[in-house]
Amino acid sequence: MAYEVIARKYRPQVFTDVVGQGHITDTLSRAIERDRVAHAYLFVGPRGTGKTTMARIFAKCLNCETGSTPQPCNTCERCKEITMGNSMDVLEIDGASNNGVEAVREIRENAKFGANNSRYKIYIIDEVHMLSIGAFNALLKTLEEPPPHVKFFFATTEPQKIPATIMSRCQRFDLRRILARDIAGRLRFICESEGVDASEDALMAIARGSQGGMRDAQSALDQLIAFRGKELSEEDVLSVFGLVSQRNLEALAEAVLTHDIPGLLDAIATFDQTGKDLERVLVDLLEHMRNVLIHAYSPKSDLLKELTDSQAAVVQAQAAKTDPARVSNLLETLLEAESRLKHSLSKRTLLETSLIRAARDAYHVTLDEVLQQIEALKEGLPALPDSESDEKKKS
Ligand SMILES: [Zn+2]
Structure with a gap:
């Protein structure tokens, strides 16, 4: 058999195969069961999170010969055609290359006729935000009075570029980045x-x-x-x-949090010499520090469930021995470094100076802590015997 790339071979074929988007698959399944499927859907999300896969499975649910069902059989002709991408009634259109009025007019003309051999005629338009204004206007006319046998599934990475008139006629679903x-x-x-x-x-x-x-x-x-x-x-x-191992990344975080400057400089030197992507190092460090901060402020959040056991253990340990206000300060330093690192000619130097500054943030006592200490001192101190005003307050 010819070699098939993994992403294609293991593309989810039913909703239960889809990873990390349960909030969408559950809602769509319920809409099918209750016979409340809308005319137009918009799937929004970062690239590679499964927008068109979601649209294809949904199309299969609607057109499967076993009836519109949340669990398509994957064995009937309709299901097989959709899986192979050659169904005459499920048409996939790339919005980026068919973005003119003509393309949409063709859809409109075509949509008037019933489906060939399926329950619905379904148009899946990917990158729909690429359509021209004229094309959107033409599309709007169909969306205003959609023929009963027609469904539109749109997918986009940039929903802000879609006109409000179109948006308001779609049910919108946002796909999450997958954990x-x-x-x-x-x-x-x-x-x-x-x-x-x-x-x-x-x-x-x-x-x-x-x-x-x-x-x-x-x-x-x-x-x-x-x-x-x-x-x-x-x-x-x-x-x-060019990634750094989780262990080395956590060690770098530890060096920053404990103000171990020689340790963090050594780590950066090793990363640089072994060809690691220093921008990625910073992005990964930011994410780790964010986890520490979130856990320090909100130990009961769902965060730990999203991490592996060993990651969670490190986040807990580091959060326990650091003041969250200090972590917050050093995160701001790292965020500033992130925006500058892209354009920096000497990434290593910028990373070094930024992490030294972050380590200082972790080490420096914050204003809050000073105030707390003063309060604590005040509480513990006996009133000064020679201070008249204090005596007065007491009486
Ligand atoms: Zn089927």
């Missing part, structure tokens, strides 16, 4: 099916590198298998993507 541990879980399933032996750390590193995008994570896995074969270690992943 690293959920992505790693899906990658684990794929590796098992493909006979690939990958460590948990390796899969978490891929997930971290893909920043919440399942498609990027799966492409990365493909690339790694092509490069390294059927055994993947964390080191392989880190070297291919």
Whole structure:
């Protein structure tokens, strides 16, 4: 059989396969069960989070021969056509390359006729924000009086570019970035099916590198298998993507939090010499520090559930021994560095000076702490015997 890329081979075919978007799949399933499916849907989300996959599964739910159902059979002709992408009634249009009035007029003309052999005629328009104003106006006419057999599923990464008149006629669903541990879980399933032996750390590193995008994570896995074969270690992943290991990242955070300047300079030197992406180091450090801050201020939040057990343990330990106000200050220093690092010619120097400053933020007593100490001192101090005013207040 011809080689098929992982992202395609393991594309979810039913709602229950979709990872990390339960808030959407549940709502759509209920709409189908209650026969309350709207005419137009808008799926919004970062690239690679599964917008068109969601639209395709939804189309399958509506057109499956077993009846409109939240669990399409995947074996009937209609389901198979949609999976193969050659259904005559589920038309996928790329908004970026078909953005003119003509393209939308064609859809309008075409939509007047009933579906060929399915329940509904479904138009999936990807990157819908790319349509011209004229095209949106033409589309609006169809959306105002949609033929009963027609459904529109739009997908976009930039909802702010869609006219309000269109938006108001769609049900909007926002796809979330997928949690690293959920992505790693899906990658684990794929590796098992493909006979690939990958460590948990390796899969978490891929997930971290893909920043919440399942498609990027799966492409990365493909690339790694092509490069390294059927055994993947964390080191392989880190070297291919220029990432720093979670352990080294946490050690760097520890150095900043404990004002260990030689330690943090050594760490940056090693990262630089081993070709790590210093911008990524800072982004990952920011995320880690944010976790520490959130946990310090709000220990009961859901944050820890989103992390792996070992990550959660480090976040808890570091939050316990740091004042949240200090972490907040050092985060601001890091955020400022992040915006400057992109344009900096000497990334290493900027990273070094920024982290030294952040370490100082972690070390310096904050104004709040000074005030608290003064209060504490006041409480504990006996009234001064020779102070008249104090005596008066007491009596
Ligand atoms: Zn079916």
